[in-house]
Amino acid sequence: MIDCDAKVREELAKGDIGENRQCEYYPCHFDGQNCSLCFCPFYPCNDPALGTMVESKKGGMIWSCEGCFWTHRQDVVKDFYRLFKASSEDPSTENLSKIKSELERTHLKDAKRVMVMGATSGAGKSLLTTALCRHFSDLGYRVSPFKGQNMSLNSTVTAKGEEIARAQDLQARAARAEPNARMNPILLKPIKDDISQVIVEGKPFKDMNVKQYYDEFALGEGVKAIARNLDVLRKINDIIVIEGAGSPAEINMMDKDITNMRTAEIADAVCILVVNIEWGGAFAYAYGTLMLLSEEQRRMFKGIIITNLHGGKGSLSSGEEFLRSSTGVPVLGVLPHIDLDLPDEDSMFIGMRKRRSDRLTVGVVRLPRISNFTDLDALSLSGAEVRYIDRPEEVSEVDAVIIPGTKSTVDDLRWLNERGMADALRKMRGSKPILGICGGYQMLGETIDDMKGIEGGVGKVYDGLGLLPVRTYFDAYEKRTVQASGNLISDRSKAVRGYEIHMGRTVRDGGSELFELEGPEGRHSEGIVSEDGMVFGTYLHGVFDLPAFRELFLSRSKITLAELKDEDYSQVVERSLDRLARALEENIDLDRLHDAMGVPK
Numbered sequence: 001m002i003d004c005d006a007k008v009r010e011e012l013a014k015g016d017i018g019e020n021r022q023c024e025y026y027p028c029h030f031d032g033q034n035c036s037l038c039f040c041p042f043y044p045c046n047d048p049a050l051g052t053m054v055e056s057k058k059g060g061m062i063w064s065c066e067g068c069f070w071t072h073r074q075d076v077v078k079d080f081y082r083l084f085k086a087s088s089e090d091p092s093t094e095n096l097s098k099i100k101s102e103l104e105r106t107h108l109k110d111a112k113r114v115m116v117m118g119a120t121s122g123a124g125k126s127l128l129t130t131a132l133c134r135h136f137s138d139l140g141y142r143v144s145p146f147k148g149q150n151m152s153l154n155s156t157v158t159a160k161g162e163e164i165a166r167a168q169d170l171q172a173r174a175a176r177a178e179p180n181a182r183m184n185p186i187l188l189k190p191i192k193d194d195i196s197q198v199i200v201e202g203k204p205f206k207d208m209n210v211k212q213y214y215d216e217f218a219l220g221e222g223v224k225a226i227a228r229n230l231d232v233l234r235k236i237n238d239i240i241v242i243e244g245a246g247s248p249a250e251i252n253m254m255d256k257d258i259t260n261m262r263t264a265e266i267a268d269a270v271c272i273l274v275v276n277i278e279w280g281g282a283f284a285y286a287y288g289t290l291m292l293l294s295e296e297q298r299r300m301f302k303g304i305i306i307t308n309l310h311g312g313k314g315s316l317s318s319g320e321e322f323l324r325s326s327t328g329v330p331v332l333g334v335l336p337h338i339d340l341d342l343p344d345e346d347s348m349f350i351g352m353r354k355r356r357s358d359r360l361t362v363g364v365v366r367l368p369r370i371s372n373f374t375d376l377d378a379l380s381l382s383g384a385e386v387r388y389i390d391r392p393e394e395v396s397e398v399d400a401v402i403i404p405g406t407k408s409t410v411d412d413l414r415w416l417n418e419r420g421m422a423d424a425l426r427k428m429r430g431s432k433p434i435l436g437i438c439g440g441y442q443m444l445g446e447t448i449d450d451m452k453g454i455e456g457g458v459g460k461v462y463d464g465l466g467l468l469p470v471r472t473y474f475d476a477y478e479k480r481t482v483q484a485s486g487n488l489i490s491d492r493s494k495a496v497r498g499y500e501i502h503m504g505r506t507v508r509d510g511g512s513e514l515f516e517l518e519g520p521e522g523r524h525s526e527g528i529v530s531e532d533g534m535v536f537g538t539y540l541h542g543v544f545d546l547p548a549f550r551e552l553f554l555s556r557s558k559i560t561l562a563e564l565k566d567e568d569y570s571q572v573v574e575r576s577l578d579r580l581a582r583a584l585e586e587n588i589d590l591d592r593l594h595d596a597m598g599v600p601k
Contacts, residue, residue, distance in 0.1 A: 018074075018189060030232055032178075033072035036383040037080065040071050040416075041091070042100050049109045069235035076107050077140055086590050097447075105464045107142065108238040108538045112597045113269035117244035117260055119285035123274045124307035124335070126167045129243040129581070130342075133175035134581035135590070136599075141238040145171030146267075148226035149186040149218075149245060149259040151196070153371035153407055154343070157499035158542070160519070162202025166343055166374055171241070174577045182229040186222055188213075190369070191407050200225055204479050216254045222258050227266050234267075239599065242269055249292035261297050264354040270596045271300045273329070278337070283319040290327045303332035305588060310337045335590035340576040343374035359385035360559040361567045365397030365440070366390045367412040372405040372501070375437055378544040378569035382554055392424035399557040401425065403440030405541065409472075410456035410503070413443045413464065418422060422465055429467055433556035434535045436468070441537035443525075445470035445506065452476075455503065467535045468528055469510030484540065486517035489525065494548035498540035506539070514538060515549075534573050 009165055019025055020035035027033050027346040044063035045051065046280040067194030070076060083099045084090075095347035114132065118125040128300035128505060129145060136143045145168050154166040162181035172179040188196040191207060198205045198213065200221070208217060233240050248260035264271050274290060275282045290298050304323055306316070313334055320331040362379055364389040376386050387398060403425075406412040417424040425434065436444040453459045454474040464472075489512070514516035514527030514536060534556055546568055584590070594601045 004032060029069045030236060032074075034067070034074045034077040035072070035078050037071045039166045040065060040068075041080075041096050041234060042071070043498045045100065047109070055576065063096065064525045067235070070107070070109050071230070073107070073142070073236055076103060076439045079103060079106060091104070096353050105264075105315055106140075106460065108599075109239040111126045111144075111234045111240045111269045112599050113234070113240045114593070115241060115242040115244060115264045115267065115269035115271045115273060117273055117441070119247060119266075119275040119282075120279060120290040121246050122279070123276045124173070124305075125245075125274055127342075128274050128305060128307065128335070128584075129241050130167075130171045130174045130577065131580045131584040132205055132241045133171050134577050135584055136241070137174065137176045138581060141599075142177075142236075142338075143175035143239045143241065144177055144233045144237045144245065145175055145183050145235060145241040146230065146240050147184050147245070148230075148263045149222065150184055151188040151190065151245070153186060153189055153369070153405075154374050155189065155199075155372065155501055157483050157501055158202065158482060160202070161481045161483075163199050163204075163481050164202060165478070166372070167243075170343060170573070171243075174581075175241070182233055185225040185229040189371070192411070193247045197407070201229070202481075204477075206368075214253075218258050223262065223266075224498050226258060226263055230263075239597075240269075241269070242267060247289055248297075249289045251292060261293070261300075264297075266301055269300070272332070272593070273286045273301055273304045276308045277306050277334075278310065282306060283323060284316075285522040286323055287327060290329060290595055298327065298329070299531065301327075301329045303589075303593060305332050306334040308337050309334050319556055330592070332590075332592060335583060335587050338580065338583050340580060341377070341380070341572045342576050342580075343377050359383055360400070360557055361387050361555060362554075363387050363389040363394060363401045365401065365416070365563055366408045367404065367439075368415055369407045369412050370404055371407050372438065372541050375404065375541050375544060376402065378550060379554075381552050381567050381569060382547070384554055390419065390421070392420040395421070395424040395428055398432070399559045400554065401428070401435070403434070403436045403443055405437055406439035406504075408455070409439040409442045409448065410450060410462060412439065413448065413462060416443065416465070416484055417560055425465060426467065430532055430534055432534070432558075433553055434467060435553055436537045437543065438539055438541060441468075441470075442504060442506060443538060444468040444535065444537050445472055446509070447471050448504075468530060468537050470506050470508050470537065472504050472506045474504045477503070480539075482519050484517040484519040484526070486515055486523070486526075489513050489516050490552075490553065492550070493518070495546055496540065496543060496549050497546060498542035500538055500539045503539060506537075515540065 017036045018034055050068040050070055052064055053061045054064040056062040083102055088232050116129045117563050118127050133143050133145050147168055150165040152165045155163050156166050156169045157163055158179045165179055165187055169179045170183040172183060185201050187199040190196045194209045195207055245259040274285045286304050300483040324330045362384050364376055364386055379386055442448055443464055444467045446466055448462040448464055451459045454477055460583050481501050483499045488494045508528050511528040511530050513525040514529050518528050529536050591601050
């Protein structure tokens with residue numbers, strides 16, 4: 001029999017050692033765990049929130065904390081040692097019990113859950129989820145965002161090379177948490193009208209059409225992926241802020257929808273309904289959504305939040321009272337319209353910002369399968385105006401052109417040729433700077449070799465635009481997903497950073513190397529600039545976030561930059577996240593939300 005007191009003293013003497021990846025059992029609870037309290041100082045705590053009694057192999061009952069992640073959280077371990085040292089390192093049962101009680105007041109053992117769902121698409125779900133993540137993080141809680149299934153062409157790469165939606169990456173930033181695939185276990189990236197690449201827990205799983213996804217995946221492996229990742233997040237966080245998708249009341253697919261009410265039920269979450277008043281009919285949308293749900297589901301909703309109000313609240317009170325009395329769900333408040341420098345997740349909003357004629361204008365080709373258009377948000381820091389273009393005559397109206405990423409390089413290359421855009425871009429060569437990012441980079445080359453039919457479905461070699469001396473090969477159904485940072489080769493004092501998400505490999509036959517990067521394979525060159533310095537190609541998404549390359553690219557235009565800001569785009573995003581959280585706190589009854597969640601005010 002183990003001498004528990006002796007084992008506890010032995011473990012405490014080691015001090016805070018953090019992760020122990022050399023241990024043959026690592027991770028015995030979850031990846032990223034703190035191993036300092038390998039033998040729990042509270043064992044056996046007999047706390048039903050942390051463990052249970054099981055039958056011992058030797059007979060009788062024994063306390064099992066196999067599923068307890070609490071004492072391996074970085075924040076819990078850090079505070080444990082602070083309290084332990086403050087108590088003169090007294091390992092007595094009485095003192096350890098006091099420490100456990102103090103830790104429980106600071107760190108919730110099972111994360112509280114709140115879920116944000118929208119009455120329509122574009123209701124403001126992502127923004128409100130982001131705001132709540134920053135709000136709870138500001139209060140000192142360990143917070144994680146979660147979206148069980150997201151359909152988006154805007155994705156990013158975590159430090160571990162996992163691909164997740166850009167929206168969950170932003171929400172993780174708001175929560176001051178390290179982004180990981182648990183936050184977005186299923187990502188759908190549309191390839192064609194009815195086919196999407198299904199990414200599960202950060203890795204490509206399979207290409208599926210709509211019928212295959214809902215009939216073969218969603219209610220089976222899909223629900224399991226949502227449940228197991230939620231289970232881990234509940235054990236390693238204080239609060240989880242969950243985002244739904246579309247509307248929870250889509251009556252044509254409610255039985256197969258795994259992202260809204262099914263996720264809410266798995267999480268046993270407090271639910272909030274969001275409605276965008278600018279759409280018109282906001283009260284009808286909110287009423288209709290709630291009344292299409294079952295009575296049991298409706299009881300899960302503890303509040304309605306109205307978003308995007310221009311001007312004062314005026315005569316909204318009668319509508320708010322109608323919703324409360326007719327549905328039983330109160331309106332928690334009205335968020336005003338706020339101009340923020342945050343990435344847009346949905347392509348339906350690109351090109352909707354007002355344009356100014358006095359700025360250097362960058363024309364972004366609006367490809368039918370455009371992806372990662374958030375790459376372009378940082379251009380505004382250098383005084384550039386982004387304009388989306390899809391007609392040949394528009395090429396002559398802009399000062400620089402970017403061909404962005406795409407989920408289907410071959411199909412969008414075909415569209416460029418059929419649209420006449422390809423010829424227009426060839427004609428402007430040398431007069432205006434051109435940049436291709438990811439799929440756009442592949443299109444700018446001489447050829448795209450897809451003899452295995454991986455990209456286009458038919459084995460063939462396609463002619464590219466011929467503006468860069470590179471050739472791209474689709475050799476295997478493999479995706480490169482890495483983060484990277486480094487510098488411009490032309491000026492190694494200037495930093496760049498970003499991430500790669502692409503299939504295919506590109507070989508340079510001329511031109512000059514663009515970046516020197518540090519990635520998983522060590523230092524290597526990446527990208528290309530043409531001999532005349534006017535055409536650029538790179539796989540690096542987020543390449544404009546730091547000022548070095550954004551200024552280099554824009555400086556090749558004949559238009560003088562109106563303003564220069566030597567600023568990291570992430571700093572701009574941070575300020576917007578703080579402004580968003582303050583707006584939430586000033587306009588929403590968060591005390592009522594805290595009460596519903598069981599979170600101290």
